[in-house]
């Protein structure tokens with residue numbers, strides 16, 4: 001195997017989702033100042049890449065489109081065992097929808113070159129469209145298998161893939177190159193060893209701009225994205241409050257009555 005590219009997306013840490021808000025002007029998510037984590041499924045994708053490298057050799061390259069401040073997160077992927085990383089970072093990428101993001105990632109894959117397998121998470125935990133991987137495959141003119149729950153390299157030029165489907169699973173055989181989108185059932189991402197953290201410090205993160213990958217600016221960014229947010233409706237959630245008075249027994253009795261009255265529990 002020559003090269004495995006793993007697409008990793010920095011996403012807001014779910015512990016801080018209450019701080020994510022919408023920009024009323026651009027109608028995009030405001031994520032500034034919110035701690036980021038690597039999209040959890042992307043760690044499963046990376047684990048799969050590391051296992052493939054162990055049995056079939058090759059290089060594991062992380063690919064991410066994100067602002068430069070995402071570098072410490074990318075280093076986490078390097079500490080897990082990836083060989084190097086490419087960070088697609090340019091102001092002209094900002095505001096890209098999923099199609100434009102896939103366009104930029106596809107250009108990144110071409111720029112890296114010589115890939116046999118491109119691994120992604122099945123979906124992110126923030127945008128969660130699950131569109132990127134199929135769009136990426138289409139743009140690179142290679143196949144995509146989603147919902148991957150099993151992966152084996154049976155020989156140097158063949159992969160045996162188990163795909164989850166509604167009624168169970170199917171086993172597929174594929175050559176290279178291919179885009180695979182993985183589910184969490186596939187594996188358990190390895191713990192990062194201390195030696196991995198030390199080794200990651202000297203691994204390379206190449207920051208690549210649109211001058212390098214040369215995507216048509218008309219097809220990327222907020223203005224080049226076909227998805228337009230037509231409107232925004234911010235809902236306010238107000239809770240009714242009621243203070244229950246009495247002894248503990250009386251309060252418990254009233255509370256149980258209220259729970260039944262509200263239909264939370266049916267008799």
Ligand SMILES: Cc1cc2nc3c(=O)[nH]c(=O)nc-3n(C[C@H](O)[C@H](O)[C@H](O)COP(=O)(O)OP(=O)(O)OC[C@H]3O[C@@H](n4cnc5c(N)ncnc54)[C@H](O)[C@@H]3O)c2cc1C
Pocket residue numbers: 007008009010028029039041042045063064065066094095096097098099101102105119120121122123124125126127128129130131132133222225227228229
């Ligand atoms: C009008 C509009 C404006 C937007 N503006 C912004 C913005 O300014 N900033 C912003 O962050 N988002 C913005 N978004 C959201 C952005 O489009 C999505 O975050 C992005 O397209 C990825 O889609 P997703 O999260 O649904 O990916 P999914 O398809 O759910 O992700 C599947 C997999 O694709 C890979 N992947 C996805 N995104 C990346 C990435 N960036 N780098 C590497 N791998 C990736 C990962 O492996 C991931 O597990 C905007 C969206 C719209 C519609």
